[in-house]
Amino acid sequence: MQDLAVSLVFIGYAIGVLMTFGLVLTWVERKQGAIMSDRIGANRAYLRIPFTQVKLVWWGLFHGLADGLKMLLKEDWKPIAHDRFAYMIAPWVVFAPVLLVFAVIPFGGTMVPAKLFEALPAVAGWFADRTYPLQIAPLDAGLLVVFAFSGITIIGAMLAGWSSSNKFSLLGAVRAGSQMVSYELIMGLSVLGLILIYGTVNLDAIVRAQSGVLLGVLPAWGVFLQPFGAILFLVAATAENKRIPFDLPEAESELIAGYFTEYSAMKMGLFMFAEFIEIAIVAALFTTLFLGGYNLPYMTDAGFVFPGGHEVALPHGVVLALQVVVFLAKVFIMCSFQILVRWTLPRFRYDQLLRFAWKFMFPLTLANLTVTAVAVWALHLARG
Amino acid sequence: MTFVSRKPYVRKSYWNAPTMSWWERSYLFEIVRGMTITGGVFMRNMGRWMTFRKGALTTYYPEERRADYAANNRGKHVLTQRPDGRPQCIACNMCATVCPAKVIEIEAAFDPDDPVHPKYPARFEIDYSRCVFCGLCVEACPEDAIRMVADVPDLPSGERQHMWLSLDELLHWNPQSDVAKPYPAKGAGTRTREPS
Numbered sequence: 122m123q124d125l126a127v128s129l130v131f132i133g134y135a136i137g138v139l140m141t142f143g144l145v146l147t148w149v150e151r152k153q154g155a156i157m158s159d160r161i162g163a164n165r166a167y168l169r170i171p172f173t174q175v176k177l178v179w180w181g182l183f184h185g186l187a188d189g190l191k192m193l194l195k196e197d198w199k200p201i202a203h204d205r206f207a208y209m210i211a212p213w214v215v216f217a218p219v220l221l222v223f224a225v226i227p228f229g230g231t232m233v234p235a236k237l238f239e240a241l242p243a244v245a246g247w248f249a250d251r252t253y254p255l256q257i258a259p260l261d262a263g264l265l266v267v268f269a270f271s272g273i274t275i276i277g278a279m280l281a282g283w284s285s286s287n288k289f290s291l292l293g294a295v296r297a298g299s300q301m302v303s304y305e306l307i308m309g310l311s312v313l314g315l316i317l318i319y320g321t322v323n324l325d326a327i328v329r330a331q332s333g334v335l336l337g338v339l340p341a342w343g344v345f346l347q348p349f350g351a352i353l354f355l356v357a358a359t360a361e362n363k364r365i366p367f368d369l370p371e372a373e374s375e376l377i378a379g380y381f382t383e384y385s386a387m388k389m390g391l392f393m394f395a396e397f398i399e400i401a402i403v404a405a406l407f408t409t410l411f412l413g414g415y416n417l418p419y420m421t422d423a424g425f426v427f428p429g430g431h432e433v434a435l436p437h438g439v440v441l442a443l444q445v446v447v448f449l450a451k452v453f454i455m456c457s458f459q460i461l462v463r464w465t466l467p468r469f470r471y472d473q474l475l476r477f478a479w480k481f482m483f484p485l486t487l488a489n490l491t492v493t494a495v496a497v498w499a500l501h502l503a504r505g
Numbered sequence: 506m507t508f509v510s511r512k513p514y515v516r517k518s519y520w521n522a523p524t525m526s527w528w529e530r531s532y533l534f535e536i537v538r539g540m541t542i543t544g545g546v547f548m549r550n551m552g553r554w555m556t557f558r559k560g561a562l563t564t565y566y567p568e569e570r571r572a573d574y575a576a577n578n579r580g581k582h583v584l585t586q587r588p589d590g591r592p593q594c595i596a597c598n599m600c601a602t603v604c605p606a607k608v609i610e611i612e613a614a615f616d617p618d619d620p621v622h623p624k625y626p627a628r629f630e631i632d633y634s635r636c637v638f639c640g641l642c643v644e645a646c647p648e649d650a651i652r653m654v655a656d657v658p659d660l661p662s663g664e665r666q667h668m669w670l671s672l673d674e675l676l677h678w679n680p681q682s683d684v685a686k687p688y689p690a691k692g693a694g695t696r697t698r699e700p701s
Contacts, residue, residue, distance in 0.1 A: 156554070157547040159562045352533070465543040466536055
């Protein structure tokens with residue numbers, strides 16, 4: 122019963138966070154792109170408080186709302202020759218796994234209800250001595266689940282392209298298929314080094330392993346242990362998400378909208394929304410694997426331990442809130458970085474894209490993995 | 506049977522094909538350089554916005570007027586007034602006739618109280634949604650009754666009918682009178698009509 126209640130709260134939190142990120146990122150993408158190119162960006166949509174002339178513009182934040190409303194109210198147009206079943210489930214096959222990935226990502230440290238609700242003995246007593254990691258599914262195979270689910274998205278893209286019986290869609294789907302398979306491999310290989318170092322695929326354990334220090338001062342974040350791995354992972358994840366400079370499957374100038382050309386209204390909106398949520402997911406994964414997850418440097422579940430041996434103990438609730446906020450902040454910064462990339466780089470040519478994957482990134486990931494393996498082995502030998 | 510050439514496709518090479526150094530070809534360093542540029546622009550503009558300055562080159566169109574209009578730009582019409590405030594226009598329809606876009610509509614009326622200039626415009630309207638700002642109306646006017654001044658119409662609107670300027674606004678938005686040709690005031694006390 123207690124577990125159910127906590128899980129429901131976590132699931133509600135996760136869905137709320139992802140939806141908010143999805144909505145806000147559409148706005149951030151426009152606004153950040155505008156500011157990067159000396160423009161103002163979307164700023165005309167407003168909410169008028171009923172019965173007054175007070176218009177809430179809020180820097181164009183309501184454009185996302187207007188877009189969503191437009192998509193919901195549009196005619197759901199279908200091509201005559203579409204494959205009905207595949208056409209119908211394709212957006213969900215893309216959308217659902219993206220949400221599911223977040224289930225295994227830890228968004229905070231371990232919650233101890235007995236300590237959290239000290240002021241409310243009834244609640245504290247109800248929870249007794251249970252503890253919960255802030256994670257919907259604390260699985261041992263966390264990272265594998267991430268790759269399993271993100272692999273399903275390929276099927277959705279292929280289904281969408283095939284079922285809408287349009288040449289542009291089909292071309293986009295074929296491109297999406299080969300691109301995502303190629304980059305999925307690189308994404309997997311680029312985190313293998315990290316798995317070798319930490320010796321686990323449990324994401325919570327990986328985050329915990331990053332809360333220490335390296336060489337006395339450096340936080341033991343993955344990005345310092347595996348700088349090449351971090352860059353390769355980020356590049357592969359961007360390609361996996363089919364964003365510029367890897368947006369060949371939906372290259373507007375060539376394929377209209379690629380595999381979702383024939384989708385309209387909210388079905389098309391689901392594809393877009395999935396893409397924006399995946400930005401947040403990629404950012405969350407990168408944060409978890411390479412940026413120390415929910416921890417600030419020198420921070421543990423009990424408070425801060427600075428390199429000089431100086432300790433600052435914090436109450437449990439404060440630490441928990443801090444961890445959640447730090448995680449969200451890191452995720453947001455990584456999202457912003459991806460948007461920076463999207464508004465800076467031009468698109469690859471398709472042959473360049475695949476050559477980049479197989480002839481450049483693939484050998485690099487293998488080299489990274491080999492060096493890491495040798496180093497881990499040498500350290501292991503040195504320790505005896 | 507036709508013979509089809511099976512030669513492999515060879516990408517054409519150009520004499521001015523861009524060459525890249527190994528540094529540029531390694532891609533990563535150059536994109537990092539590019540992202541520092543765009544990121545720098547972002548930080549600069551964001552800093553301006555956050556200190557309540559403007560961080561964009563854009564002009565908010567209806568709210569702001571762009572600073573770089575030409576000095577001799579003439580974008581809005583004025584109907585000159587007589588000393589007593591009535592329009593100088595004698596409703597001769599010359600401007601409406603010469604107008605290439607046919608945007609001027611004049612409805613003439615007769616004022617028996619003013620024997621010198623009995624004809625006056627009861628309605629004088631300009632449709633700015635179609636005006637081409639050629640200035641021919643100004644040249645055609647025999648009475649210097651219509652002028653164009655350095656301004657912009659500023660009539661953004663969702664409705665075409667809101668883009669008409671009426672006689673009233675043309676007379677009064679920027680009151681001007683013809684100083685070169687003074688008119689005697691109309692007979693004192695005999696007027697039955699207020700100046701429009």
